[in-house]
Amino acid sequence: KALLERMGIPTHILPQVVPSGTVLGKLLPSVAEDVGLEGAQVIAPACHDTGSAVAAVPAEGENWCYISSGTWALMGVELAEPVINERSLELNFTNEGGFGGTIRFLKNIMGLWLVQECRRTWARAGEEHSYSELTEMAERAQPFKAFVEPDHISFLHPGDMPARIREFCKQTNQPIPETKGEFVRCALESLALKCRWVLERLEELLGKRLEVIHIVGGGSRNALLCQFTADATHRPVLAGPAEATAIGNIMVQALALGYVNSHAEAREIIRRSFEVTHYEPQHPEAWEDAYERFLKIMAQAETFA
Template structure:
């Protein structure tokens, strides 16, 4: 095998990376060429992604790659789900894309649910109804910006939009489009019932690409700017970061394995051949999203390390910068093991004042308050691990198949305390790794497009997949039952509504 260079642009809800991969006969070696911050920008009440800055940062990362003397064969973009941008027929951006945390959908959720009940939304799309969904955002925009609808020619999800800014061509890929509450469950088609009820034109998102495709080179102006030529092809790969990550995990296809993606969000699920559209799945808060091969990820989106990131941000604004490594060390030294929050209570979804929100929740539920920063972090981590166990139980019950092993991946597995707490609270062995699962899977999806049947994914994974094995060390059933009692006996929405700064 000749050496091949690939570029994965891996966009997260707090940072983005340009990562190069060198594929040789001995495996795939990754190098982070450039990392940049990617936080939503607030203007008054609105919250936007600065997609033009993202494109500029990617170009800088490509320049650094070029300085290494590398000539990439291809590039693909993956990102978080649901968000999008509007393009005119001339390819002009109509609005900066809103962040899923923008609150405009809160004012239109009631109207949307009158058009389609929450159960109908789930039954048709397989996705849990949510204010963050693409469908909810499109509906809110239609009501808020009626003058924009005649001008909008296409809607591109974030990977397709960024790809368009780089190459002049863009398309919506199945794994990313399947997150937004618009597709007929398990298909690449827009649900006619949903688009009709919400008055959203079908053609805005169609067609949906399944299995990826080549788009062509970067636009000439960007080629000249960064020193590339037509040899690098822009590819539609696995657009959703979790779907990309699963391509890097050989065990993710096993029936007795569930996965946990650890990042700003925690995504907990298992791979299935087809969607599950039962009332039990709906009531459990499970959602059906797509894989790169067209199968199903049955999962639940939970609040993840967003809580830790927000604590760090609060403290840094107060002049006390604590890095993530030190935060884990402080939490490991804490003996505060009997206080818990509900990580998915609505009050924790919005940015700002995270420590105050956690303390308020604890007071309202009659629990011991943290005495140190380590206590506070420990409370968050053990609450996250408890919420993982709760979701895994729902997955096992809904699918009728027991879960005997976990695979955890993403940047959050660098928090070894969280991984060990997850093993202890679930009682399950864990394969942890890789940290760069999304970038690796992004590159694998590129190879699947470029080399098609000639690419042996299983052979490559046998060379590069070397997870860390973690076993349960302490039985924490009593702690979990305490968490369960708190979540079941207290209304997180009611607590959230009474919180004030």
């Protein structure tokens, strides 16, 4: 509001900002009649999709973090107060309002976009594959052949992602993936290793160790990515629910209407109602070596666009 006033933009054109879980009132009669929901209450959920997804994380205790995994991967923690300092600014972490007055302190990471764009490129060439098929190919491919920095600017826009991965590997003097499985494995391993990098910075900013990673959203269905994330971070991963955004939205409504007494109770209901898959870290030495290589690749990636 203060910023708008300084710029001479009237603030009365904006709606009132209310906390998530606020009951706004009943549906307009004309709308209620159209949709068959007479008497239904309208409730403001955690309006961003990630906000609702984080509200649905089936976590217990305090020392956990989440990855809302889809086209993007948003990795962070739920806090009572924002973290605002020069280091958080330097690392490009953000503080976003969450359900129940919490702060979602997180960092955006390029998620399954790399795989999605590879799949679209191959489909345009007449080579259609499901995500399950591509993941199976990746599982059979050579491990740790090459890595990319998922957040490098060259991967940001739609287009021929396999060609961009080839070019990145060429620029960083790595073996170039050849098969579809190698491209997908490169993307998944690199994403898991980038999550390790973000986890370390998150722990640095918080001054404590995070013991468990919860993965929610569509990416939680990718068992290979979840296992790679556990392996790369040396942390157990709890994956699911996949439809966390919808579930979180429902739970915020249930809390607002008094059907559920607390956020902790809502999370317990989610734990008991939806499948959560547990992944334990494996092959620690191999992944530690891979991480050292990945850090060097990240440093090289800063030198070219």
